[in-house]
Amino acid sequence: TEILDRQCWHEYPFRTIELRSSLDGTQDYATSIQIFASHDVKDNKEKEHTPWTHPPICTEKLPSINDKLCIYTSTTFSSGRGISLFTTPALAAQFAALPAFQDPSALSSQSVNTQKNTYSISPIPGKGLGMLASKPLRFGDRVMAHTPAFIAYLESELSTAEREAWWRQAVEALPEEIKEKFLGLSFVYGDERVRVQDIVKANTFAVEIGGVSHLAVFPETSRVNHACGPNAQYIIDTEILTHYIHVTRPIAQGEEITISYTSPLYPTEIRNKHLEQGFHFTCTCPRCTSPSSSQTLDQIESFQNHLNDWSDTSPASPQMAENLLHLHRTEGLEGFMDISYGFAALAYNAVGDAEAAKQYAEKAREAVLMKDGAWADNLRIWEEMLGEGVEGHWSWRRRV
Numbered sequence: 348t349e350i351l352d353r354q355c356w357h358e359y360p361f362r363t364i365e366l367r368s369s370l371d372g373t374q375d376y377a378t379s380i381q382i383f384a385s386h387d388v389k390d391n392k393e394k395e396h397t398p399w400t401h402p403p404i405c406t407e408k409l410p411s412i413n414d415k416l417c418i419y420t421s422t423t424f425s426s427g428r429g430i431s432l433f434t435t436p437a438l439a440a441q442f443a444a445l446p447a448f449q450d451p452s453a454l455s456s457q458s459v460n461t462q463k464n465t466y467s468i469s470p471i472p473g474k475g476l477g478m479l480a481s482k483p484l485r486f487g488d489r490v491m492a493h494t495p496a497f498i499a500y501l502e503s504e505l506s507t508a509e510r511e512a513w514w515r516q517a518v519e520a521l522p523e524e525i526k527e528k529f530l531g532l533s534f535v536y537g538d539e540r541v542r543v544q545d546i547v548k549a550n551t552f553a554v555e556i557g558g559v560s561h562l563a564v565f566p567e568t569s570r571v572n573h574a575c576g577p578n579a580q581y582i583i584d585t586e587i588l589t590h591y592i593h594v595t596r597p598i599a600q601g602e603e604i605t606i607s608y609t610s611p612l613y614p615t616e617i618r619n620k621h622l623e624q625g626f627h628f629t630c631t632c633p634r635c636t637s638p639s640s641s642q643t644l645d646q647i648e649s650f651q652n653h654l655n656d657w658s659d660t661s662p663a664s665p666q667m668a669e670n671l672l673h674l675h676r677t678e679g680l681e682g683f684m685d686i687s688y689g690f691a692a693l694a695y696n697a698v699g700d701a702e703a704a705k706q707y708a709e710k711a712r713e714a715v716l717m718k719d720g721a722w723a724d725n726l727r728i729w730e731e732m733l734g735e736g737v738e739g740h741w742s743w744r745r746r747v
C-alpha cells in the first residue's frame with residue numbers, strides 16, 4: 348500500500364516565471380500602452396468597486412483566457428499597507444470575499460504585517476541582502492508574517508512591454524511606503540524597461556485563489572535567501588493572504604535565516620537547474636557542493652521505500668526509521684521531516700510501541716503544519732491516528 352505521498356515535499360516552491368528581456372534579444376518594448384476604462388465601473392462610484400479604493404482599469408478581453416484582466420488596488424488594506432492585484436473580475440471577487448478583505452481583525456489578530464524584532468537586513472557576501480537573526484531563535488518561532496504588495500494572474504498573451512505597463516501601473520497605485528519597498532527589491536536582469544517583471548521574477552511565490560495560481564510578491568519576506576538545508580520554512584495561508592516564516596532548527600543570533608526556493612529533496616542537479624534558471628545564481632551551499640549529498644538523498648529514498656513496504660519480507664524497523672530521521676538532520680533538512688516522522692510513527696506502531704508511535708505522529712503533525720499548513724491532507728492522517736488511539740490504527744502490531 349502506498350501510505351504516504353512521497354512526492355508532496357513542498358507544495359509551494361518559489362515560482363519561476365519566464366521573462367523576456369533585452370538579454371534575450373527581444374525588441375518588443377513600448378513605454379506606454381492604451382488603458383481601457385472598465386465598462387463595469389463607468390460611473391466611478393466608490394461603493395460599486397468596494398473593497399477596491401480605485402475604480403478597476405481593464406484590458407480588453409484576452410482570447411487565451413476569454414476574459415479581461417484588471418488592476419484592483421486597495422490602499423486601505425491591512426491598516427493602510429495596501430495591495431494591488433492584476434486578475435480577472437471573477438477572481439478579484441474571490442479575493443475580495445476572503446477574510447483578509449472582509450474581516451477587519453483577520454490580519455491584526457494574527458499580528459500580520461507588524462515589524463518583528465526577530466531579524467535585521469544586512470549584506471551577505473555573494474548573495475546581495477539577506478536576513479540575520481537579531482536574537483537566538485528556537486524551533487517553531489515565527490520569524491515574520493506578511494501580506495503581498497502585488498498579485499498577478501499568470502497569462503502568456505500580453506507582450507512583455509504590455510505586461511510591464513499593466514504591472515507597473517498596479518504597483519504605482521500602491522501607497523508610497525509599500526511601493527518603495529517593492530521597487531527596491533532585488534532583480535535578475537537589471538533592465539529598467541522590465542523592472543517590475545524583473546522584480547517579480549526574483550521574488551515571486553505562488554498563491555492559489557479560485558483554483559488559479561497567481562504570482563505574489565511579499566516585499567519584506569523577499570529578503571530571505573535560499574539554502575538547500577534551510578533553517579526556516581514558509582507557508583502561505585490563502586484565507587488571509589499571509590506568508591509566514593517559521594524556524595525549523597535553532598538559529599544563533601547573527602546567523603543568516605534561510606528558506607529553500609526549490610524542493611530540497613530533489614537531486615542536486617535538478618535543484619541547481621531550478622535555481623540557475625529561475626533566480627540566476629549558482630548555489631554554493633554545502634548540500635550543493637558536497638558529492639555525498641546525492642548519496643544521502645538516495646539513502647533517504649531507499650529507507651522510505653522500505654518503510655512503505657508492508658509485505659512480509661519488508662526490512663522496515665523502528666531502527667531504520669531512526670536512521671532515516673538522522674539522515675535528514677545531517678543534511679540540515681529539519682524542516683522537511685514530516686513524511687519521515689510519519690514513517691517513524693508507523694514503524695513504531697507496527698511493532699506495538701504505542702508511546703513512540705504517538706510521539707512521532709505528533710511530530711509528523713507539527714512538521715506538516717509548519718511545512719504545508721493546517722489545510723494539508725497529510726495532517727488528517729496524523730490527526731486521525733492520534734484521535735482514534737494508535738492501538739486502533741491499521742498499523743498497530745502489523746509487523747509483529
Ligand SMILES: C[S@@+](CC[C@H](N)C(=O)[O-])C[C@H]1O[C@@H](n2cnc3c(N)ncnc32)[C@H](O)[C@@H]1O
Pocket residue numbers: 473474475476477532533534535549550569570571572573574626627628629630631632
Ligand atoms: C528573493 S531574493 C532574496 C534577497 C536578495 N538577496 C536581496 O538582496 O534582496 C532572490 C535573489 O537573492 C539572491 N540569492 C538568494 N539566495 C542566494 C544564494 N543562496 N546564493 C546566492 N544568491 C542568492 C539571488 O540573486 C536571487 O535572485
